[in-house]
Amino acid sequence: MKDLDIAEVAQRSGIRASTLRFYEEKGLISSVGRRGMRRLFDPDVLERLALIALGRAAGFSLDEIALMFAPGGRPRIDREMLSAKAEELDRTIRRLSAMRDGLKHAADCPEPSHMDCPTFRRILRAAATGMIGAPTKRPRRPLN
Amino acid sequence: MKDLDIAEVAQRSGIRASTLRFYEEKGLISSVGRRGMRRLFDPDVLERLALIALGRAAGFSLDEIALMFAPGGRPRIDREMLSAKAEELDRTIRRLSAMRDGLKHAADCPEPSHMDCPTFRRILRAAATGMIGAPTKRPRRPLN
DNA sequence: TTGCAAGTTCAAGTCGACTTGAGGTCAAGA
């Protein structure tokens, strides 16, 4: 199959051209050459981009992902790293679940003011002592 | 009980003085006066800070939290808003759970390269098509 | 051949929640 134009990669991957340039600059992907001044990409870049998306979704930073794509063709994905991430996710999930339950309760609680609800106050204490854990940064959906 | 010095609030709440000043500037908390140039806080500020921590943990932004503390003493916490957040959390949890399971599988998968594992490839496709959902920003633990 | 949409580079901007630094003030203990 033919090499792809940046717009085509963008279209097929759902990733903006500006992002693709950015990723190339970061060394996450690479173009196989140029037609004039314009980048050409091997179709394989699509798989690589999927891999990057996966990594991001799993909570890896671009830098961490770059490390996995270290020198040498195929991605070197460390199984330990994966387990570690899985466990990290697990902890996050637990925190969020507790939070969700708290919120649900607070939403349904009959007390006139949340401050009068024992459950709410309990959650409050937990949050205050940091047990619930601080800012899980808000999911920021990309504009694509 | 006596009014508190900013250092004391910091110490009791586990929130840095710089953050307290920042919160005051944002209108999230307020000091009751000054001793010389130094802020004095009512002990109630601690409950307010707990509330802020809770809101943050639930995924509200500081601006959203500020809205809840609208004019008029007690926090006006909208039950609808809480349910909405709870549902949002629920969706996030689902995404993360899928991700975690995928990671676990990938970590345990016997295939020599992840690329040869059908499950991995399936997850990959999901990520590529955005089904898994993009960057849940990484939890960034405060330095405190 | 020409027009122009789409590509290119490079620097700077954005968002949220803070932190840091410089330079100044002052309450309180010795």
Add this chain to the structure above:
DNA sequence: TCTTGACCTCAAGTCGACTTGAACTTGCAA
């Protein structure tokens, strides 16, 4: 009274992942 360390203000910096803008070049359809 003097010292000093904690506090103050205000501006700027940080982090991550991109986006945006300005200024420029060019492949390709008409």
